[in-house]
């Protein structure tokens with residue numbers, strides 16, 4: 367996994383450099399001082415238990431190894447930095463994301479929405495490591511709503527000592543946010559911490575930066 371993931375990892379500085387002329391890139395929250403811990407959000411019932419379906423669980427959820435076709439949905443480059451409780455970038459942290467596919471199906475046996483077909487080209491779950499600068503990246507799709515929930519991406523960060531933080535990332539300006547119970551259970555400042563602006567790239571993909579502050583130091 368790591369070799370494949372490393373090969374596909376997307377360097378933030380290279381991305382900004384190559385696309386700066388036409389992509390509006392938001393400044394990283396990593397540059398802000400005294401950033402509070404990212405709020406915990408529930409893991410939910412759909413943590414993927416069907417990873418065995420795919421040959422890879424890397425950081426590219428759009429293209430599964432051995433499959434020629436890409437997943438349905440709007441491509442999103444999700445990128446960010448994992449920061450420790452003192453605000454320092456943390457390398458070698460495991461970052462996992464999972465989300466439903468374009469049809470609203472999770473990669474989980476517990477997803478009871480059997481009337482909706484699962485997109486067999488969507489990986490549904492991805493895992494990567496932060497680099498020496500604490501940065502991670504995924505290629506996935508813009509999250510879509512499902513019954514009772516506004517679009518969101520589940521995110522879990524773990525270290526080698528067994529510490530972990532689970533949260534959810536939301537899309538700024540999405541009309542479903544106002545009706546989402548989990549989102550509105552957060553304070554205003556907490557909502558800001560987990561809400562990400564998505565911008566278009568030159569090739570009409572989306573890019574968003576989600577920095578995560580964990581409650582441990584290394």
Ligand SMILES: [Fe+2]
Pocket residue numbers: 410412515518520
């Ligand atoms: Fe969910």
